[in-house]
Amino acid sequence: MSQDIILETRQLTKEFKGFVAVDGVNLKVKRGSIHALIGPNGAGKTTVFNLLTKFLPVTSGQILYNGQDITAEKPVQVARRGMVRSFQISAVFPHLTVLENVRVGLQRKLGTSFHFWKPESTLHSLNARAMELLEAVDLASFADTQTVELPYGRKRALEIATTLALDPELMLLDEPTQGMGHEDVGRVVELIRKVAANRTVLMVEHNMSVIANLSDTITVLARGSVLAEGPYETVSKDPKVLEAYVGTVEEAA
Amino acid sequence: MSRTAILYVVLLAMACIAPFVGYPLFLMKCLCFALFACAFNLLVGFTGLLSFGHAMFFGFAAYACAHSAKVWGWTPEVAILFGTLSAGLMGLVVGWLAVRRQGIYFAMVTLALSQMVYFICVQAPFTYAEDGIQGVPRGKLLGVIDLKDDMVMYYFVLAIFAAAFALIYRVIHSPFGQVLKSIRENEPRALSLGYDVDKYKLVAFVLSAALAGLAGATKSLSLGLATLTDVTWQMSGEVVLMTLLGGMGTILGPVVGASAIIAMGNYLSGFGSWVTIIMGATFVVCVLLFRRGIVGEIEHRLGKKKSP
Numbered sequence: 001m002s003q004d005i006i007l008e009t010r011q012l013t014k015e016f017k018g019f020v021a022v023d024g025v026n027l028k029v030k031r032g033s034i035h036a037l038i039g040p041n042g043a044g045k046t047t048v049f050n051l052l053t054k055f056l057p058v059t060s061g062q063i064l065y066n067g068q069d070i071t072a073e074k075p076v077q078v079a080r081r082g083m084v085r086s087f088q089i090s091a092v093f094p095h096l097t098v099l100e101n102v103r104v105g106l107q108r109k110l111g112t113s114f115h116f117w118k119p120e121s122t123l124h125s126l127n128a129r130a131m132e133l134l135e136a137v138d139l140a141s142f143a144d145t146q147t148v149e150l151p152y153g154r155k156r157a158l159e160i161a162t163t164l165a166l167d168p169e170l171m172l173l174d175e176p177t178q179g180m181g182h183e184d185v186g187r188v189v190e191l192i193r194k195v196a197a198n199r200t201v202l203m204v205e206h207n208m209s210v211i212a213n214l215s216d217t218i219t220v221l222a223r224g225s226v227l228a229e230g231p232y233e234t235v236s237k238d239p240k241v242l243e244a245y246v247g248t249v250e251e252a253a
Numbered sequence: 254m255s256r257t258a259i260l261y262v263v264l265l266a267m268a269c270i271a272p273f274v275g276y277p278l279f280l281m282k283c284l285c286f287a288l289f290a291c292a293f294n295l296l297v298g299f300t301g302l303l304s305f306g307h308a309m310f311f312g313f314a315a316y317a318c319a320h321s322a323k324v325w326g327w328t329p330e331v332a333i334l335f336g337t338l339s340a341g342l343m344g345l346v347v348g349w350l351a352v353r354r355q356g357i358y359f360a361m362v363t364l365a366l367s368q369m370v371y372f373i374c375v376q377a378p379f380t381y382a383e384d385g386i387q388g389v390p391r392g393k394l395l396g397v398i399d400l401k402d403d404m405v406m407y408y409f410v411l412a413i414f415a416a417a418f419a420l421i422y423r424v425i426h427s428p429f430g431q432v433l434k435s436i437r438e439n440e441p442r443a444l445s446l447g448y449d450v451d452k453y454k455l456v457a458f459v460l461s462a463a464l465a466g467l468a469g470a471t472k473s474l475s476l477g478l479a480t481l482t483d484v485t486w487q488m489s490g491e492v493v494l495m496t497l498l499g500g501m502g503t504i505l506g507p508v509v510g511a512s513a514i515i516a517m518g519n520y521l522s523g524f525g526s527w528v529t530i531i532m533g534a535t536f537v538v539c540v541l542l543f544r545r546g547i548v549g550e551i552e553h554r555l556g557k558k559k560s561p
């Protein structure tokens with residue numbers, strides 16, 4: 001097992017009552033790279049994420065993380081190994097403050113998360129680090145705001161900050177720029193580039209300019225199977241890929 | 254923060270004067286149910302788990318306390334502790350079976366298990382079936398202070414309530430409470446951040462069950478009575494009602510809701526079976542008018558920004 005592959009799937013398959021959503025996917029994610037997973041709607045990208053992070057049980061196939069078989073592990077174990085995900089639909093804690101959101105991500109490593117007799121002030125030592133993370137996503141001025149009041153784009157940024165709080169080795173981002181305005185997209189792209197400097201990122205993304213901009217490798221998924229793989233220049237010219245996308249455009253029209 | 258502190262000091266002072274104005278027995282009953290509702294709220298309001306069987310902890314602890322005080326002659330503080338621990342233990346078993354279920358299935362498991370506890374209480378000899386355990390002696394606190402006098406008993410109950418309320422307040426405002434709130438807000442997200450959510454839910458469940466037991470045990474000593482009423486599903490429903498009426502997920506809401514419902518039950522007792530209907534109607538009106546509950550609505554109007 002070569003050490004420069006952080007994540008590998010072998011014949012990864014998921015069936016939902018006879019419907020095969022993910023079909024024999026072989027994926028290799030290089031350590032330190034930004035790897036994009038793209039494909040038309042319903043291709044199975046989110047399902048792959050759910051399989052990798054154990055939110056769904058695998059029907060067949062294998063998942064290897066740093067060379068170790070994690071196919072049978074639980075979500076908590078996977079997160080503690082350093083593979084942390086975000087969600088396609090913004091996943092924040094709406095009725096906590098923005099600062100508290102990030103702090104929940106930081107809190108676990110204190111080892112006091114079951115201490116129901118300790119005052120909340122014991123968490124204040126994390127505030128400085130939480131503020132740093134908020135600054136990184138331009139949210140420092142919103143620290144005391146109830147998260148529910150943030151605009152959508154800001155919530156997505158907060159979600160990334162919370163994920164970063166765990167300092168993950170491998171970060172899974174499910175459409176981080178979806179639903180964002182133009183300037184927000186630019187900011188998130190810069191943020192991902194920055195955080196990817198010392199970690200691996202696997203991201204699902206629809207925005208082609210974001211992908212062209214960021215990714216080292218692209219895997220194209222269609223109807224649950226891998227259609228093409230390679231750098232942007234090759235994949236974007238692949239007739240099979242164009243056909244898959246055009247196909248859905250026509251269906252949608 | 255300091256404004257909150259002032260509010261609590263004023264409330265405590267009022268509670269100290271209260272028995273000179275109102276009936277101590279009635280006030281004790283209010284405090285016990287208020288504690289019951291606060292314990293329940295810890296689960297539904299701060300962890301997001303709707304238990305529909307909390308009467309099993311309240312009612313069973315009442316029996317355990319009454320039995321140990323009356324038959325075994327235990328002193329009141331030990332009897333109450335015994336009732337609390339037995340409810341906590343029951344909470345561990347029930348919680349272990351229930352926390353893995355989501356939403357309505359969680360409520361169904363707790364309801365089913367509480368019905369089982371009810372049937373055990375109907376059959377078991379020590380509960381005296383329809384009669385219940387009557388004439389439970391209050392005994393002497395620590396073997397010294399006689400609790401026979403209602404005034405003395407009231408201050409004992411108030412001390413228990415204040416301590417338990419402070420504990421609940423602390424739990425909510427602790428590192429643990431922070432994780433509970435995040436589970437309430439978005440369980441998959443908490444899981445993805447590496448929190449073993451089922452374990453947190455279980456600890457919260459046991460705490461809530463034990464505190465509900467503390468309320469039931471204290472009630473059985475105050476009123477000298479432990480009956481089947483306290484383990485029925487209607488009682489489980491009543492605590493849901495109290496909490497919703499006062500304001501789920503607020504800190505003082507359950508106290509207000511419980512007091513309102515107990516007071517209504519008292520003043521309307523002349524109406525016989527109409528009480529239930531009047532209470533139901535009041536409840537519907539309240540929910541329609543202010544769905545955040547009484548305290549929740551007040552907090553909202555005051556534009557409270559920070560999460561509780």
Ligand SMILES: Nc1ncnc2c1ncn2[C@@H]1O[C@H](COP(=O)(O)OP(=O)(O)OP(=O)(O)O)[C@@H](O)[C@H]1O
Binds near residue numbers: 048088
């Ligand atoms: N829990 C589930 N039960 C049944 N079918 C599911 C489930 N989750 C996903 N599917 C189906 O699996 C297929 C793939 O879904 P998935 O969400 O992985 O697509 P996607 O590539 O993420 O699409 P999008 O770009 O729209 O997010 C879809 O047809 C979807 O309906």
Ligand SMILES: [Mg+2]
Binds near residue numbers: 045046047088
């Ligand atoms: Mg998706």
